[in-house]
Amino acid sequence: MPREKRKAIEMLNISKIYPDGVVALRDVNLTVYEGEIHGLLGENGAGKTTLMRILYGEIKPTKGEIKLFGRKVSFHGPWEAIRHGIGMVYQHFTLVPTFTVLENLQLSFTSVEKKVSESAVRKNAEKLMREIGFEVPLDAVVEDLPIGVQQRAEILKILLRKAKILILDEPTSVLTPIETRELFRTLKRLKEKGITIIFITHKLKEVKEITDRVTVLRKGRLVGTVETAKVTEVDLARMMVGREVFLKISKTPAKVGRKVLEIADLWVKDDRGLDAVKGVSLDLYEGEILGIAGVQGNGQKELVEAIAGIRPIIKGKIIVDGDDVTKKSTVERYKLGLAYVPDSRLVGLVLDMSLIENTTLTNLHKVLTRTKRILWDRASKIAVKVVKELDVVTPSLSAPVKYLSGGNQQKVMVGREIVREPKIFIVAEPTHGLDVGATEFIRKTLVSLRDKGKAILLVSTDLDEIMQLSDRIAVMYEGKIVAIGKAEEFSIERLGLLMGGVKA
Amino acid sequence: MGLVQSLIRFKERIRVKYEEYLVTTIEILVSAIIGFSIGALILYVLGFDPAKIYSILFTKGLSNPNYLLSKSTPIMLTGLAFAIPMLAGVFNIGGEGQLYIGALVSLVVVTSTHNPILGILSGMIAGAALGTFKAILKVYRGVNEVIAAIMLNWVMYFLTLYLLTEKLYNPKIPHESIPVPEDARLGKIPTPLGDIRLIFFIAVIASLIVYYILYYTNVGYLLRVAGLSPQTAKYAGFNPNIAVIYSMALGGAMAGLGGALLLIGYVYSIDTTMSTLYGLGFMGIGVALLGRNNPIGIIFSAIFFSMLIIGGEMIELLAGAPPELADTLTGVIVIALALPYTYRMLISYMRIRRMMKE
Numbered sequence: 001m002p003r004e005k006r007k008a009i010e011m012l013n014i015s016k017i018y019p020d021g022v023v024a025l026r027d028v029n030l031t032v033y034e035g036e037i038h039g040l041l042g043e044n045g046a047g048k049t050t051l052m053r054i055l056y057g058e059i060k061p062t063k064g065e066i067k068l069f070g071r072k073v074s075f076h077g078p079w080e081a082i083r084h085g086i087g088m089v090y091q092h093f094t095l096v097p098t099f100t101v102l103e104n105l106q107l108s109f110t111s112v113e114k115k116v117s118e119s120a121v122r123k124n125a126e127k128l129m130r131e132i133g134f135e136v137p138l139d140a141v142v143e144d145l146p147i148g149v150q151q152r153a154e155i156l157k158i159l160l161r162k163a164k165i166l167i168l169d170e171p172t173s174v175l176t177p178i179e180t181r182e183l184f185r186t187l188k189r190l191k192e193k194g195i196t197i198i199f200i201t202h203k204l205k206e207v208k209e210i211t212d213r214v215t216v217l218r219k220g221r222l223v224g225t226v227e228t229a230k231v232t233e234v235d236l237a238r239m240m241v242g243r244e245v246f247l248k249i250s251k252t253p254a255k256v257g258r259k260v261l262e263i264a265d266l267w268v269k270d271d272r273g274l275d276a277v278k279g280v281s282l283d284l285y286e287g288e289i290l291g292i293a294g295v296q297g298n299g300q301k302e303l304v305e306a307i308a309g310i311r312p313i314i315k316g317k318i319i320v321d322g323d324d325v326t327k328k329s330t331v332e333r334y335k336l337g338l339a340y341v342p343d344s345r346l347v348g349l350v351l352d353m354s355l356i357e358n359t360t361l362t363n364l365h366k367v368l369t370r371t372k373r374i375l376w377d378r379a380s381k382i383a384v385k386v387v388k389e390l391d392v393v394t395p396s397l398s399a400p401v402k403y404l405s406g407g408n409q410q411k412v413m414v415g416r417e418i419v420r421e422p423k424i425f426i427v428a429e430p431t432h433g434l435d436v437g438a439t440e441f442i443r444k445t446l447v448s449l450r451d452k453g454k455a456i457l458l459v460s461t462d463l464d465e466i467m468q469l470s471d472r473i474a475v476m477y478e479g480k481i482v483a484i485g486k487a488e489e490f491s492i493e494r495l496g497l498l499m500g501g502v503k504a
Numbered sequence: 505m506g507l508v509q510s511l512i513r514f515k516e517r518i519r520v521k522y523e524e525y526l527v528t529t530i531e532i533l534v535s536a537i538i539g540f541s542i543g544a545l546i547l548y549v550l551g552f553d554p555a556k557i558y559s560i561l562f563t564k565g566l567s568n569p570n571y572l573l574s575k576s577t578p579i580m581l582t583g584l585a586f587a588i589p590m591l592a593g594v595f596n597i598g599g600e601g602q603l604y605i606g607a608l609v610s611l612v613v614v615t616s617t618h619n620p621i622l623g624i625l626s627g628m629i630a631g632a633a634l635g636t637f638k639a640i641l642k643v644y645r646g647v648n649e650v651i652a653a654i655m656l657n658w659v660m661y662f663l664t665l666y667l668l669t670e671k672l673y674n675p676k677i678p679h680e681s682i683p684v685p686e687d688a689r690l691g692k693i694p695t696p697l698g699d700i701r702l703i704f705f706i707a708v709i710a711s712l713i714v715y716y717i718l719y720y721t722n723v724g725y726l727l728r729v730a731g732l733s734p735q736t737a738k739y740a741g742f743n744p745n746i747a748v749i750y751s752m753a754l755g756g757a758m759a760g761l762g763g764a765l766l767l768i769g770y771v772y773s774i775d776t777t778m779s780t781l782y783g784l785g786f787m788g789i790g791v792a793l794l795g796r797n798n799p800i801g802i803i804f805s806a807i808f809f810s811m812l813i814i815g816g817e818m819i820e821l822l823a824g825a826p827p828e829l830a831d832t833l834t835g836v837i838v839i840a841l842a843l844p845y846t847y848r849m850l851i852s853y854m855r856i857r858r859m860m861k862e
Contacts, residue, residue: 308739309741310738310739310741329741330738330739330740331741334741340739346735346736347735347736347739348739350729350736351732352732353728353729353732357729360725362740364722364725364740372722372723373722374720374721374722376720
């Protein structure tokens with residue numbers, strides 16, 4: 001990298017602590033030179049997007065300083081960042097779907113120039129498109145356009161506002177391979193024009209292919225900034241996933257029993273209607289933990305929701321202990337011995353309801369009379385059992401669970417499934433956001449359940465967790481299982497590469 | 505073991521429920537005081553003596569128990585019509601139209617069958633049908649329930665008005681509808697407070713039944729889970745859309761019951777300007793808010809609102825204040841009751857600000 005280049009962006013000692021005490025970023029430094037493509041690499045929750053939203057003025061940093069072209073700035077909102085020549089392309093586009101591209105361009109241009117005519121915008125846009133060498137049909141309605149073209153319209157919109165810095169948040173996650181190639185071609189053209197580009201991603205291949213330099217974040221901290229040409233994908237994988245193993249959980253070899261869950265060629269769509277799970281087949285046996293590793297957004301969530309019956313299945317089969325449940329409802333599947341602990345406590349719990357009411361959620365059929373009356377005495381016995389077995393610390397059984405700590409909320413979610421004594425546990429991100437003590441407790445609980453002969457499907461983006469707990473590991477990437485095997489066959493580097501879409 | 509558990513439970517109930525109710529009660533009281541103070545200020549600015557007006561409001565408002573409780577009956581039920589869907593996360597402002605259709609259908613049924621029970625049931629069914637219709641529009645066609653309710657309220661208003669003036673009017677007194685037959689009217693029952701209309705007790709029983717449904721049956725549980733967190737309902741295998749439909753059906757039935765009871769047990773006929781019905785549905789929103797969407801709380805808040813209505817009429821009569829004054833007072837109090845949400849928002853905002861500074 002030529003050193004005489006100007007520094008376009010300097011972010012110094014940026015920290016972001018949320019009101020609930022979650023540390024999103026701690027003392028992160030980022031320097032981006034003018035006219036380079038700078039990769040921002042990290043696992044989910046590493047703080048990539050938060051850092052960029054701070055740069056874009058959307059979030060205020062708790063601490064830290066931002067300099068643009070050497071001048072200190074402090075934005076009150078994205079509109080100020082836009083005036084300073086920063087543009088951001090989100091994963092979800094900010095176009096009005098029922099407007100034409102031109103109308104969208106005009107709308108956004110009014111933030112720079114209040115009274116701009118449609119013909120002026122058209123002239124500028126056409127000139128710009130010739131310069132960059134890409135095509136967007138200006139008179140087409142946005143929602144009729146393919147995603148890749150919508151993204152181009154979004155980029156055009158930002159460039160039209162004379163942006164000098166372009167931030168792209170995981171731009172390829174919505175694109176097909178061909179669209180990705182076109183995007184990269186565009187980005188290279190933009191770079192030649194002197195536009196500075198920040199490219200947020202977790203895909204190692206893309207980092208190698210497109211970026212000049214790359215900054216790696218892990219768990220809200222800066223790991224380092226390197227010149228892309230000087231590192232290998234393995235180096236990057238190691239930087240991204242780290243090596244810290246902070247907990248030791250002793251585990252005896254698995255005593256595997258019958259097959260209790262069989263998934264065959266499962267296809268599931270995500271909320272946007274795109275294929276999220278693409279032909280996944282898995283078998284799960286009694287007495288084992290099968291860990292599914294992968295960066296968030298590679299279809300894991302859709303996979304487990306489909307198994308639980310919350311998300312419709314496009315194609316494929318799910319068999320629970322010999323019963324084909326593909327067409328069965330969630331409640332029927334739970335009754336057949338399936339338990340699902342979702343990745344988010346917002347999904348699994350009704351925070352404004354009491355502990356009793358929350359433990360009743362998946363145990364409802366046990367506390368109902370024939371006339372569908374709820375026996376709250378019986379329900380509170382279940383709650384007491386959960387509290388006792390998992391050592392839940394709570395002010396009372398009738399206090400809303402929002403007053404419980406995250407760890408105790410997690411214990412409630414796991415505990416109410418344990419007392420049902422199911423055969424299969426589907427557990428997603430069981431220790432996300434928990435402190436060390438709670439994490440250890442939950443992990444030990446999972447191991448003891450496995451030792452009791454339960455089958456556990458563990459979905460986690462935390463590689464330490466996967467490595468520690470799993471007897472077998474499967475890696476999901478872009479909706480497919482790209483590797484599956486015994487835990488010993490995977491090193492953390494290999495997992496990192498597989499998760500980044502590199503064959504290893 | 506059993507003893508320990510019941511001890512734990514006992515302690516809990518006392519402590520938590522007590523704290524919860526205490527906080528709610530304090531909130532309501534503070535809001536009422538703020539509301540009455542602002543009301544006093546308005547009265548003072550308009551040149552009235554607040555002390556005198558308020559003394560009329562309370563003494564006259566509470567002087568006739570039968571009148572007070574009879575007036576509270578329809579708004580108690582339209583209060584439930586708002587509260588039940590609210591708990592399921594639906595904003596039902598259609599209590600007004602549901603009340604009209606309930607009164608209208610029960611009038612037709614009761615005059616043709618001379619059976620008050622059939623009349624009441626048909627009113628409930630009509631209200632429930634209207635509620636369900638809106639719920640289905642919302643769930644399956646994505647129609648916003650507020651918009652649907654606003655439009656359907658007017659449809660019901662003009663439909664009722666048309667039928668009253670064209671088809672169901674009393675030939676002897678043309679500005680009134682045909683009356684409920686004498687043998688089908690609900691009367692009063694004697695109590696220590698004097699004779700009280702039967703319809704009040706029916707409304708109270710309805711509130712208690714709703715309380716039971718909401719807090720002691722699986723339907724009520726499903727409804728509350730879906731209202732607080734639709735995604736959790738889905739996770740637990742409940743369909744949040746079903747909750748929307750159930751809640752709107754039950755809420756509609758309550759408003760329909762309100763219309764039917766008002767007709768069969770109190771006014772016996774509807775005047776063709778519909779002044780006997782107009783506004784009772786909207787009043788229910790205030791009743792539900794003051795009662796914190798709790799069916800038991802709604803019983804008391806309906807009586808409080810009834811006092812405001814009656815007292816307001818007397819203010820007009822005795823102090824010569826404009827009739828809008830009573831409405832203004834009611835409005836100010838309802839707004840003040842929304843204040844607790846504001847306190848909470850302010851507190852959390854201040855906490856975030858403090859965190860940011862650190």
